[in-house]
Amino acid sequence: xxxxxxxxxxxxxxxxxxxxxxxxxxxxxxxxxxxxxxxxxxxxxxxxxxxxxxxxxxxxxxxxxxxxxxxxxxxxxxxxxxxxxxxxxxxxxxxxxxxxxxxxxxxxxxxxxxxxxxxxxxxxxxxxxxxxxxxxxxxxxxxxxxxxxxxxxxxxxxxxxxxxxxxxxxxxxxxxxxxxxxxxxxxxxxxxxxxxxxxxxxxxxxxxxxxxxxxxxxxxxxxxxxxxxxxxxxxxxxxxxxxxxxxxxxxxxxxxxxxxxxxxxxxxxxxxxxxxxxxxxxxxxxxxxxxxxxxxxxxxxxxxxxxxxxxxxxxxxxx
Amino acid sequence: xxxxxxxxxxxxxxxxxxxxxxxxxxxxxxxxxxxxxxxxxxxxxxxxxxxxxxxxxxxxxxxxxxxxxxxxxxxxxxxxxxxxxxxxxxxxxxxxxxxxxxxxxxxxxxxxxxxxxxxxxxxxxxxxxxxxxxxxxxxxxxxxxxxxxxxxxxxxxxxxxxxxxxxxxxxxxxxxxxxxxxxxxxxxxxxxxxxxxxxxxxxxxxxxxxxxxxxxxxxxxxxxxxxxxxxxxxxxxxxxxxxxxxxxxxxxxxxxxxxxxxxxxxxxxxxxxxxxxxxxxxxxxxx
Numbered sequence: 001x002x003x004x005x006x007x008x009x010x011x012x013x014x015x016x017x018x019x020x021x022x023x024x025x026x027x028x029x030x031x032x033x034x035x036x037x038x039x040x041x042x043x044x045x046x047x048x049x050x051x052x053x054x055x056x057x058x059x060x061x062x063x064x065x066x067x068x069x070x071x072x073x074x075x076x077x078x079x080x081x082x083x084x085x086x087x088x089x090x091x092x093x094x095x096x097x098x099x100x101x102x103x104x105x106x107x108x109x110x111x112x113x114x115x116x117x118x119x120x121x122x123x124x125x126x127x128x129x130x131x132x133x134x135x136x137x138x139x140x141x142x143x144x145x146x147x148x149x150x151x152x153x154x155x156x157x158x159x160x161x162x163x164x165x166x167x168x169x170x171x172x173x174x175x176x177x178x179x180x181x182x183x184x185x186x187x188x189x190x191x192x193x194x195x196x197x198x199x200x201x202x203x204x205x206x207x208x209x210x211x212x213x214x215x216x217x218x219x220x221x222x223x224x225x226x227x228x229x230x231x232x233x234x235x236x237x238x239x240x241x242x243x244x245x246x247x248x249x250x251x252x253x254x255x256x257x258x259x260x261x262x263x264x265x266x267x268x269x270x271x272x273x274x275x276x277x278x279x280x281x282x283x284x285x286x287x288x289x290x291x292x293x294x295x296x297x298x299x300x301x302x303x304x305x306x307x308x309x310x311x312x313x314x315x316x317x318x319x
Numbered sequence: 320x321x322x323x324x325x326x327x328x329x330x331x332x333x334x335x336x337x338x339x340x341x342x343x344x345x346x347x348x349x350x351x352x353x354x355x356x357x358x359x360x361x362x363x364x365x366x367x368x369x370x371x372x373x374x375x376x377x378x379x380x381x382x383x384x385x386x387x388x389x390x391x392x393x394x395x396x397x398x399x400x401x402x403x404x405x406x407x408x409x410x411x412x413x414x415x416x417x418x419x420x421x422x423x424x425x426x427x428x429x430x431x432x433x434x435x436x437x438x439x440x441x442x443x444x445x446x447x448x449x450x451x452x453x454x455x456x457x458x459x460x461x462x463x464x465x466x467x468x469x470x471x472x473x474x475x476x477x478x479x480x481x482x483x484x485x486x487x488x489x490x491x492x493x494x495x496x497x498x499x500x501x502x503x504x505x506x507x508x509x510x511x512x513x514x515x516x517x518x519x520x521x522x523x524x525x526x527x528x529x530x531x532x533x534x535x536x537x538x539x540x541x542x543x544x545x546x547x548x549x550x551x552x553x554x555x556x557x558x559x560x561x562x563x564x565x566x567x568x569x570x571x572x573x574x575x576x577x578x579x580x581x582x583x584x585x586x587x588x589x590x591x592x593x594x595x596x597x598x599x600x601x602x603x604x605x606x
Contacts, residue, residue, distance in 0.1 A: 033429065033430055033431055034431045034432045036429055036431070036509060037425050037429040037430065037431020037432075037434060038425075038431060040421045040422060040424055040425035040429060040509075041421075041422050041425040041426070041431075041434075041437065043418040043421060043422055043477060043478045043479045044418070044419075044422040044441065044478060044479035044481075044484060045437070046478055047475065047478025047479055048440065048441075048444065050459070050478075051452065051456055051459075051475055051478065052444050052447065052452060054455065054459075055451075055452035055454075055455030055456050055459070056447070056451060056452060056455075058455040058458075059451050059452060059454060059455050062454060062455065069458075069461075115348065118341060118344060118345050118348070119345070125342075129345050129349050131592060132349045132352050132353055133348070133349070133352055134592075134595070134596070135352075135353075135356070135585075135588060136352060136355070136356070138534065138584060138588050138595060139356070139581050139584055139585065139588075140534070140538055141534075141537070141538030141540065141556055141580070142538070142540055142556040142557070142559045142560050142577075142580070143359075143556075143559060143576075143577035143578075143580045143581045144577075144581075145560075146559055146560065146562075146563040146573050146574075146576075146577050147355060147358075147359045147574070147577050148355070149563060150358075150359075150362065150570050150573065150574060151355060151358060153570075155371075155373065156370065156371050156372075156373060156375065156570075158354070158355070158358050158375070161373070161374055161375055164374070190352065190355060193352075194599050197596055197599045197600055198599065198600060201600040221337075246448070249448075250448060250449070250450065252541065253540045253541065256540075256560075257540075257560045257563065271450065274450055275541070278453070278454055278457075279544075279545060284454055284458075287454060288454050290450075291448070291450040291451045291453065291454065292451065294448055294450055294451070295447070295448055295450070295451045298446070298448050299446070302446050
């Protein structure tokens with residue numbers, strides 16, 4: 001394989017002085033290889049130390065201090081954490097985030113699966129619809145959030161107009177503390193195209209002969225779905241579920257742009273609370289503590305995923 | 320015999336019915352998915368009078384550029400936001416692609432002490448929520464005096480991105496070793512091998528990475544929100560949210576702004592769709 005090891009083997013039988021020289025040159029080459037490897041990896045290594053490892057540890061330190069970036073930093077032990085659990089807004093944001101994930105995620109995954117099943121065929125029409133379902137998930141960001149604010153406009157918005165066709169008087173959506181969160185759930189369904197694609201790839205990797213065998217045995221469409229498709233895709237579904245939960249926990253921009261967390265904390269997401277504590281209230285210590293609680297939750301979810309679906313994750317990592 | 324034909328016929332009818340249902344459902348859902356975008360473009364070409372009609376009209380009459388004029392002629396310098404976004408995004412994409420490629424090459428093709436250890440570390444960093452490091456990173460940039468400059472939004476991109484490094488590495492691993500060995504015997508160094516042998520054969524993964532970093536940077540909201548405070552430095556994303564934050568928002572102008580800000584992404588989508596698909600399927604990251 002390696003040039004140097006082959007030549008070493010060849011020359012080993014020759015005289016010792018030659019051998020000595022060779023070991024030295026091999027050492028030199030090894031050094032050169034290592035140097036080269038670290039040079040190429042240097043950008044990421046530097047980034048890792050400066051923007052990941054150091055911040056990671058200073059974040060723990062900040063979370064044990066009170067600091068507004070103006071007055072001196074003051075060590076207060078675990079007070080940020082105990083404060084947090086006594087804080088009303090913290091619990092409100094937890095409730096909002098959990099309710100959002102519970103409403104948006106299962107339904108969103110079912111919708112993504114439905115879409116994937118619908119377009120799972122190789123022809124032009126299917127490809128066209130695939131693009132249509134996928135497009136909105138690419139068009140993420142502020143533009144999409146302001147668009148949905150306009151769609152949810154109680155008087156002139158699209159949704160209430162469509163409801164009025166059926167004689168329904170639509171709610172005030174983002175302006176109502178009851179309907180703001182459901183509105184954001186509805187909006188989230190528009191972005192399931194990415195999950196649809198992941199499912200589509202999963203569907204296409206289910207061995208075809210399983211379906212053929214089931215068909216010979218007289219299994220109908222539903223039976224085939226429940227006993228072949230779903231079990232074969234369980235790890236993929238689980239993976240998208242975990243990604244969805246973590247995404248929900250970190251959700252920030254949508255509520256910031258669409259509602260500012262209101263009305264009456266109805267859309268006060270965990271991520272929004274964290275941002276506002278840090279960059280509006282300048283409670284850097286407290287916000288760091290919030291980040292650490294988030295991290296621990298994400299870590300637990302990720303570890304559970306590794307435990308339950310390790311196979312899929314390793315497959316992803318290759319080798 | 321007749322019963323067999325009857326059975327075949329019912330099967331045919333049922334399949335036909337299923338197909339009909341399938342296409343019907345697909346068209347219904349497809350319409351629901353496309354309408355919001357149509358609504359955005361439609362509103363952007365309405366006069367503000369027409370935008371507030373009930374029931375709404377489905378075609379702008381007359382086609383009005385009022386919204387576009389308002390967004391360009393208003394108190395908010397939208398032109399400048401576009402220029403800022405282009406500067407930040409293009410430099411970020413260049414930085415991300417270049418640095419991630421070099422690092423991925425080290426992980427995929429070079430042999431160095433500690434490589435596997437660092438690769439595990441790389442994978443681990445992908446699980447770290449950004450919120451954990453957000454505040455310390457902000458403080459680092461504050462100490463460097465980089466607040467109110469584009470630097471915090473650009474420079475980190477030159478230090479590689481774990482997801483993209485992983486993606487490119489997987490692609491590089493697939494190249495046969497012989498190709499590289501032959502070039503080495505001919506005296507090519509690794510930079511030349513990367514540049515002349517690996518890269519020309521890696522366009523798909525490069526495009527995928529470029530597209531995702533383009534969208535990430537163009538849509539980035541938190542970054543500019545934290546680091547930029549001057550009006551003339553704002554990006555399209557933050558500028559648009561400022562527009563929409565007014566007490567009585569001008570919806571034709573906002574929809575014009577939204578249309579403009581989505582335009583590059585839409586174009587990229589239409590041209591490079593299959594690279595998007597590849598990226599999503601390989602990493603599970605979304606948008």
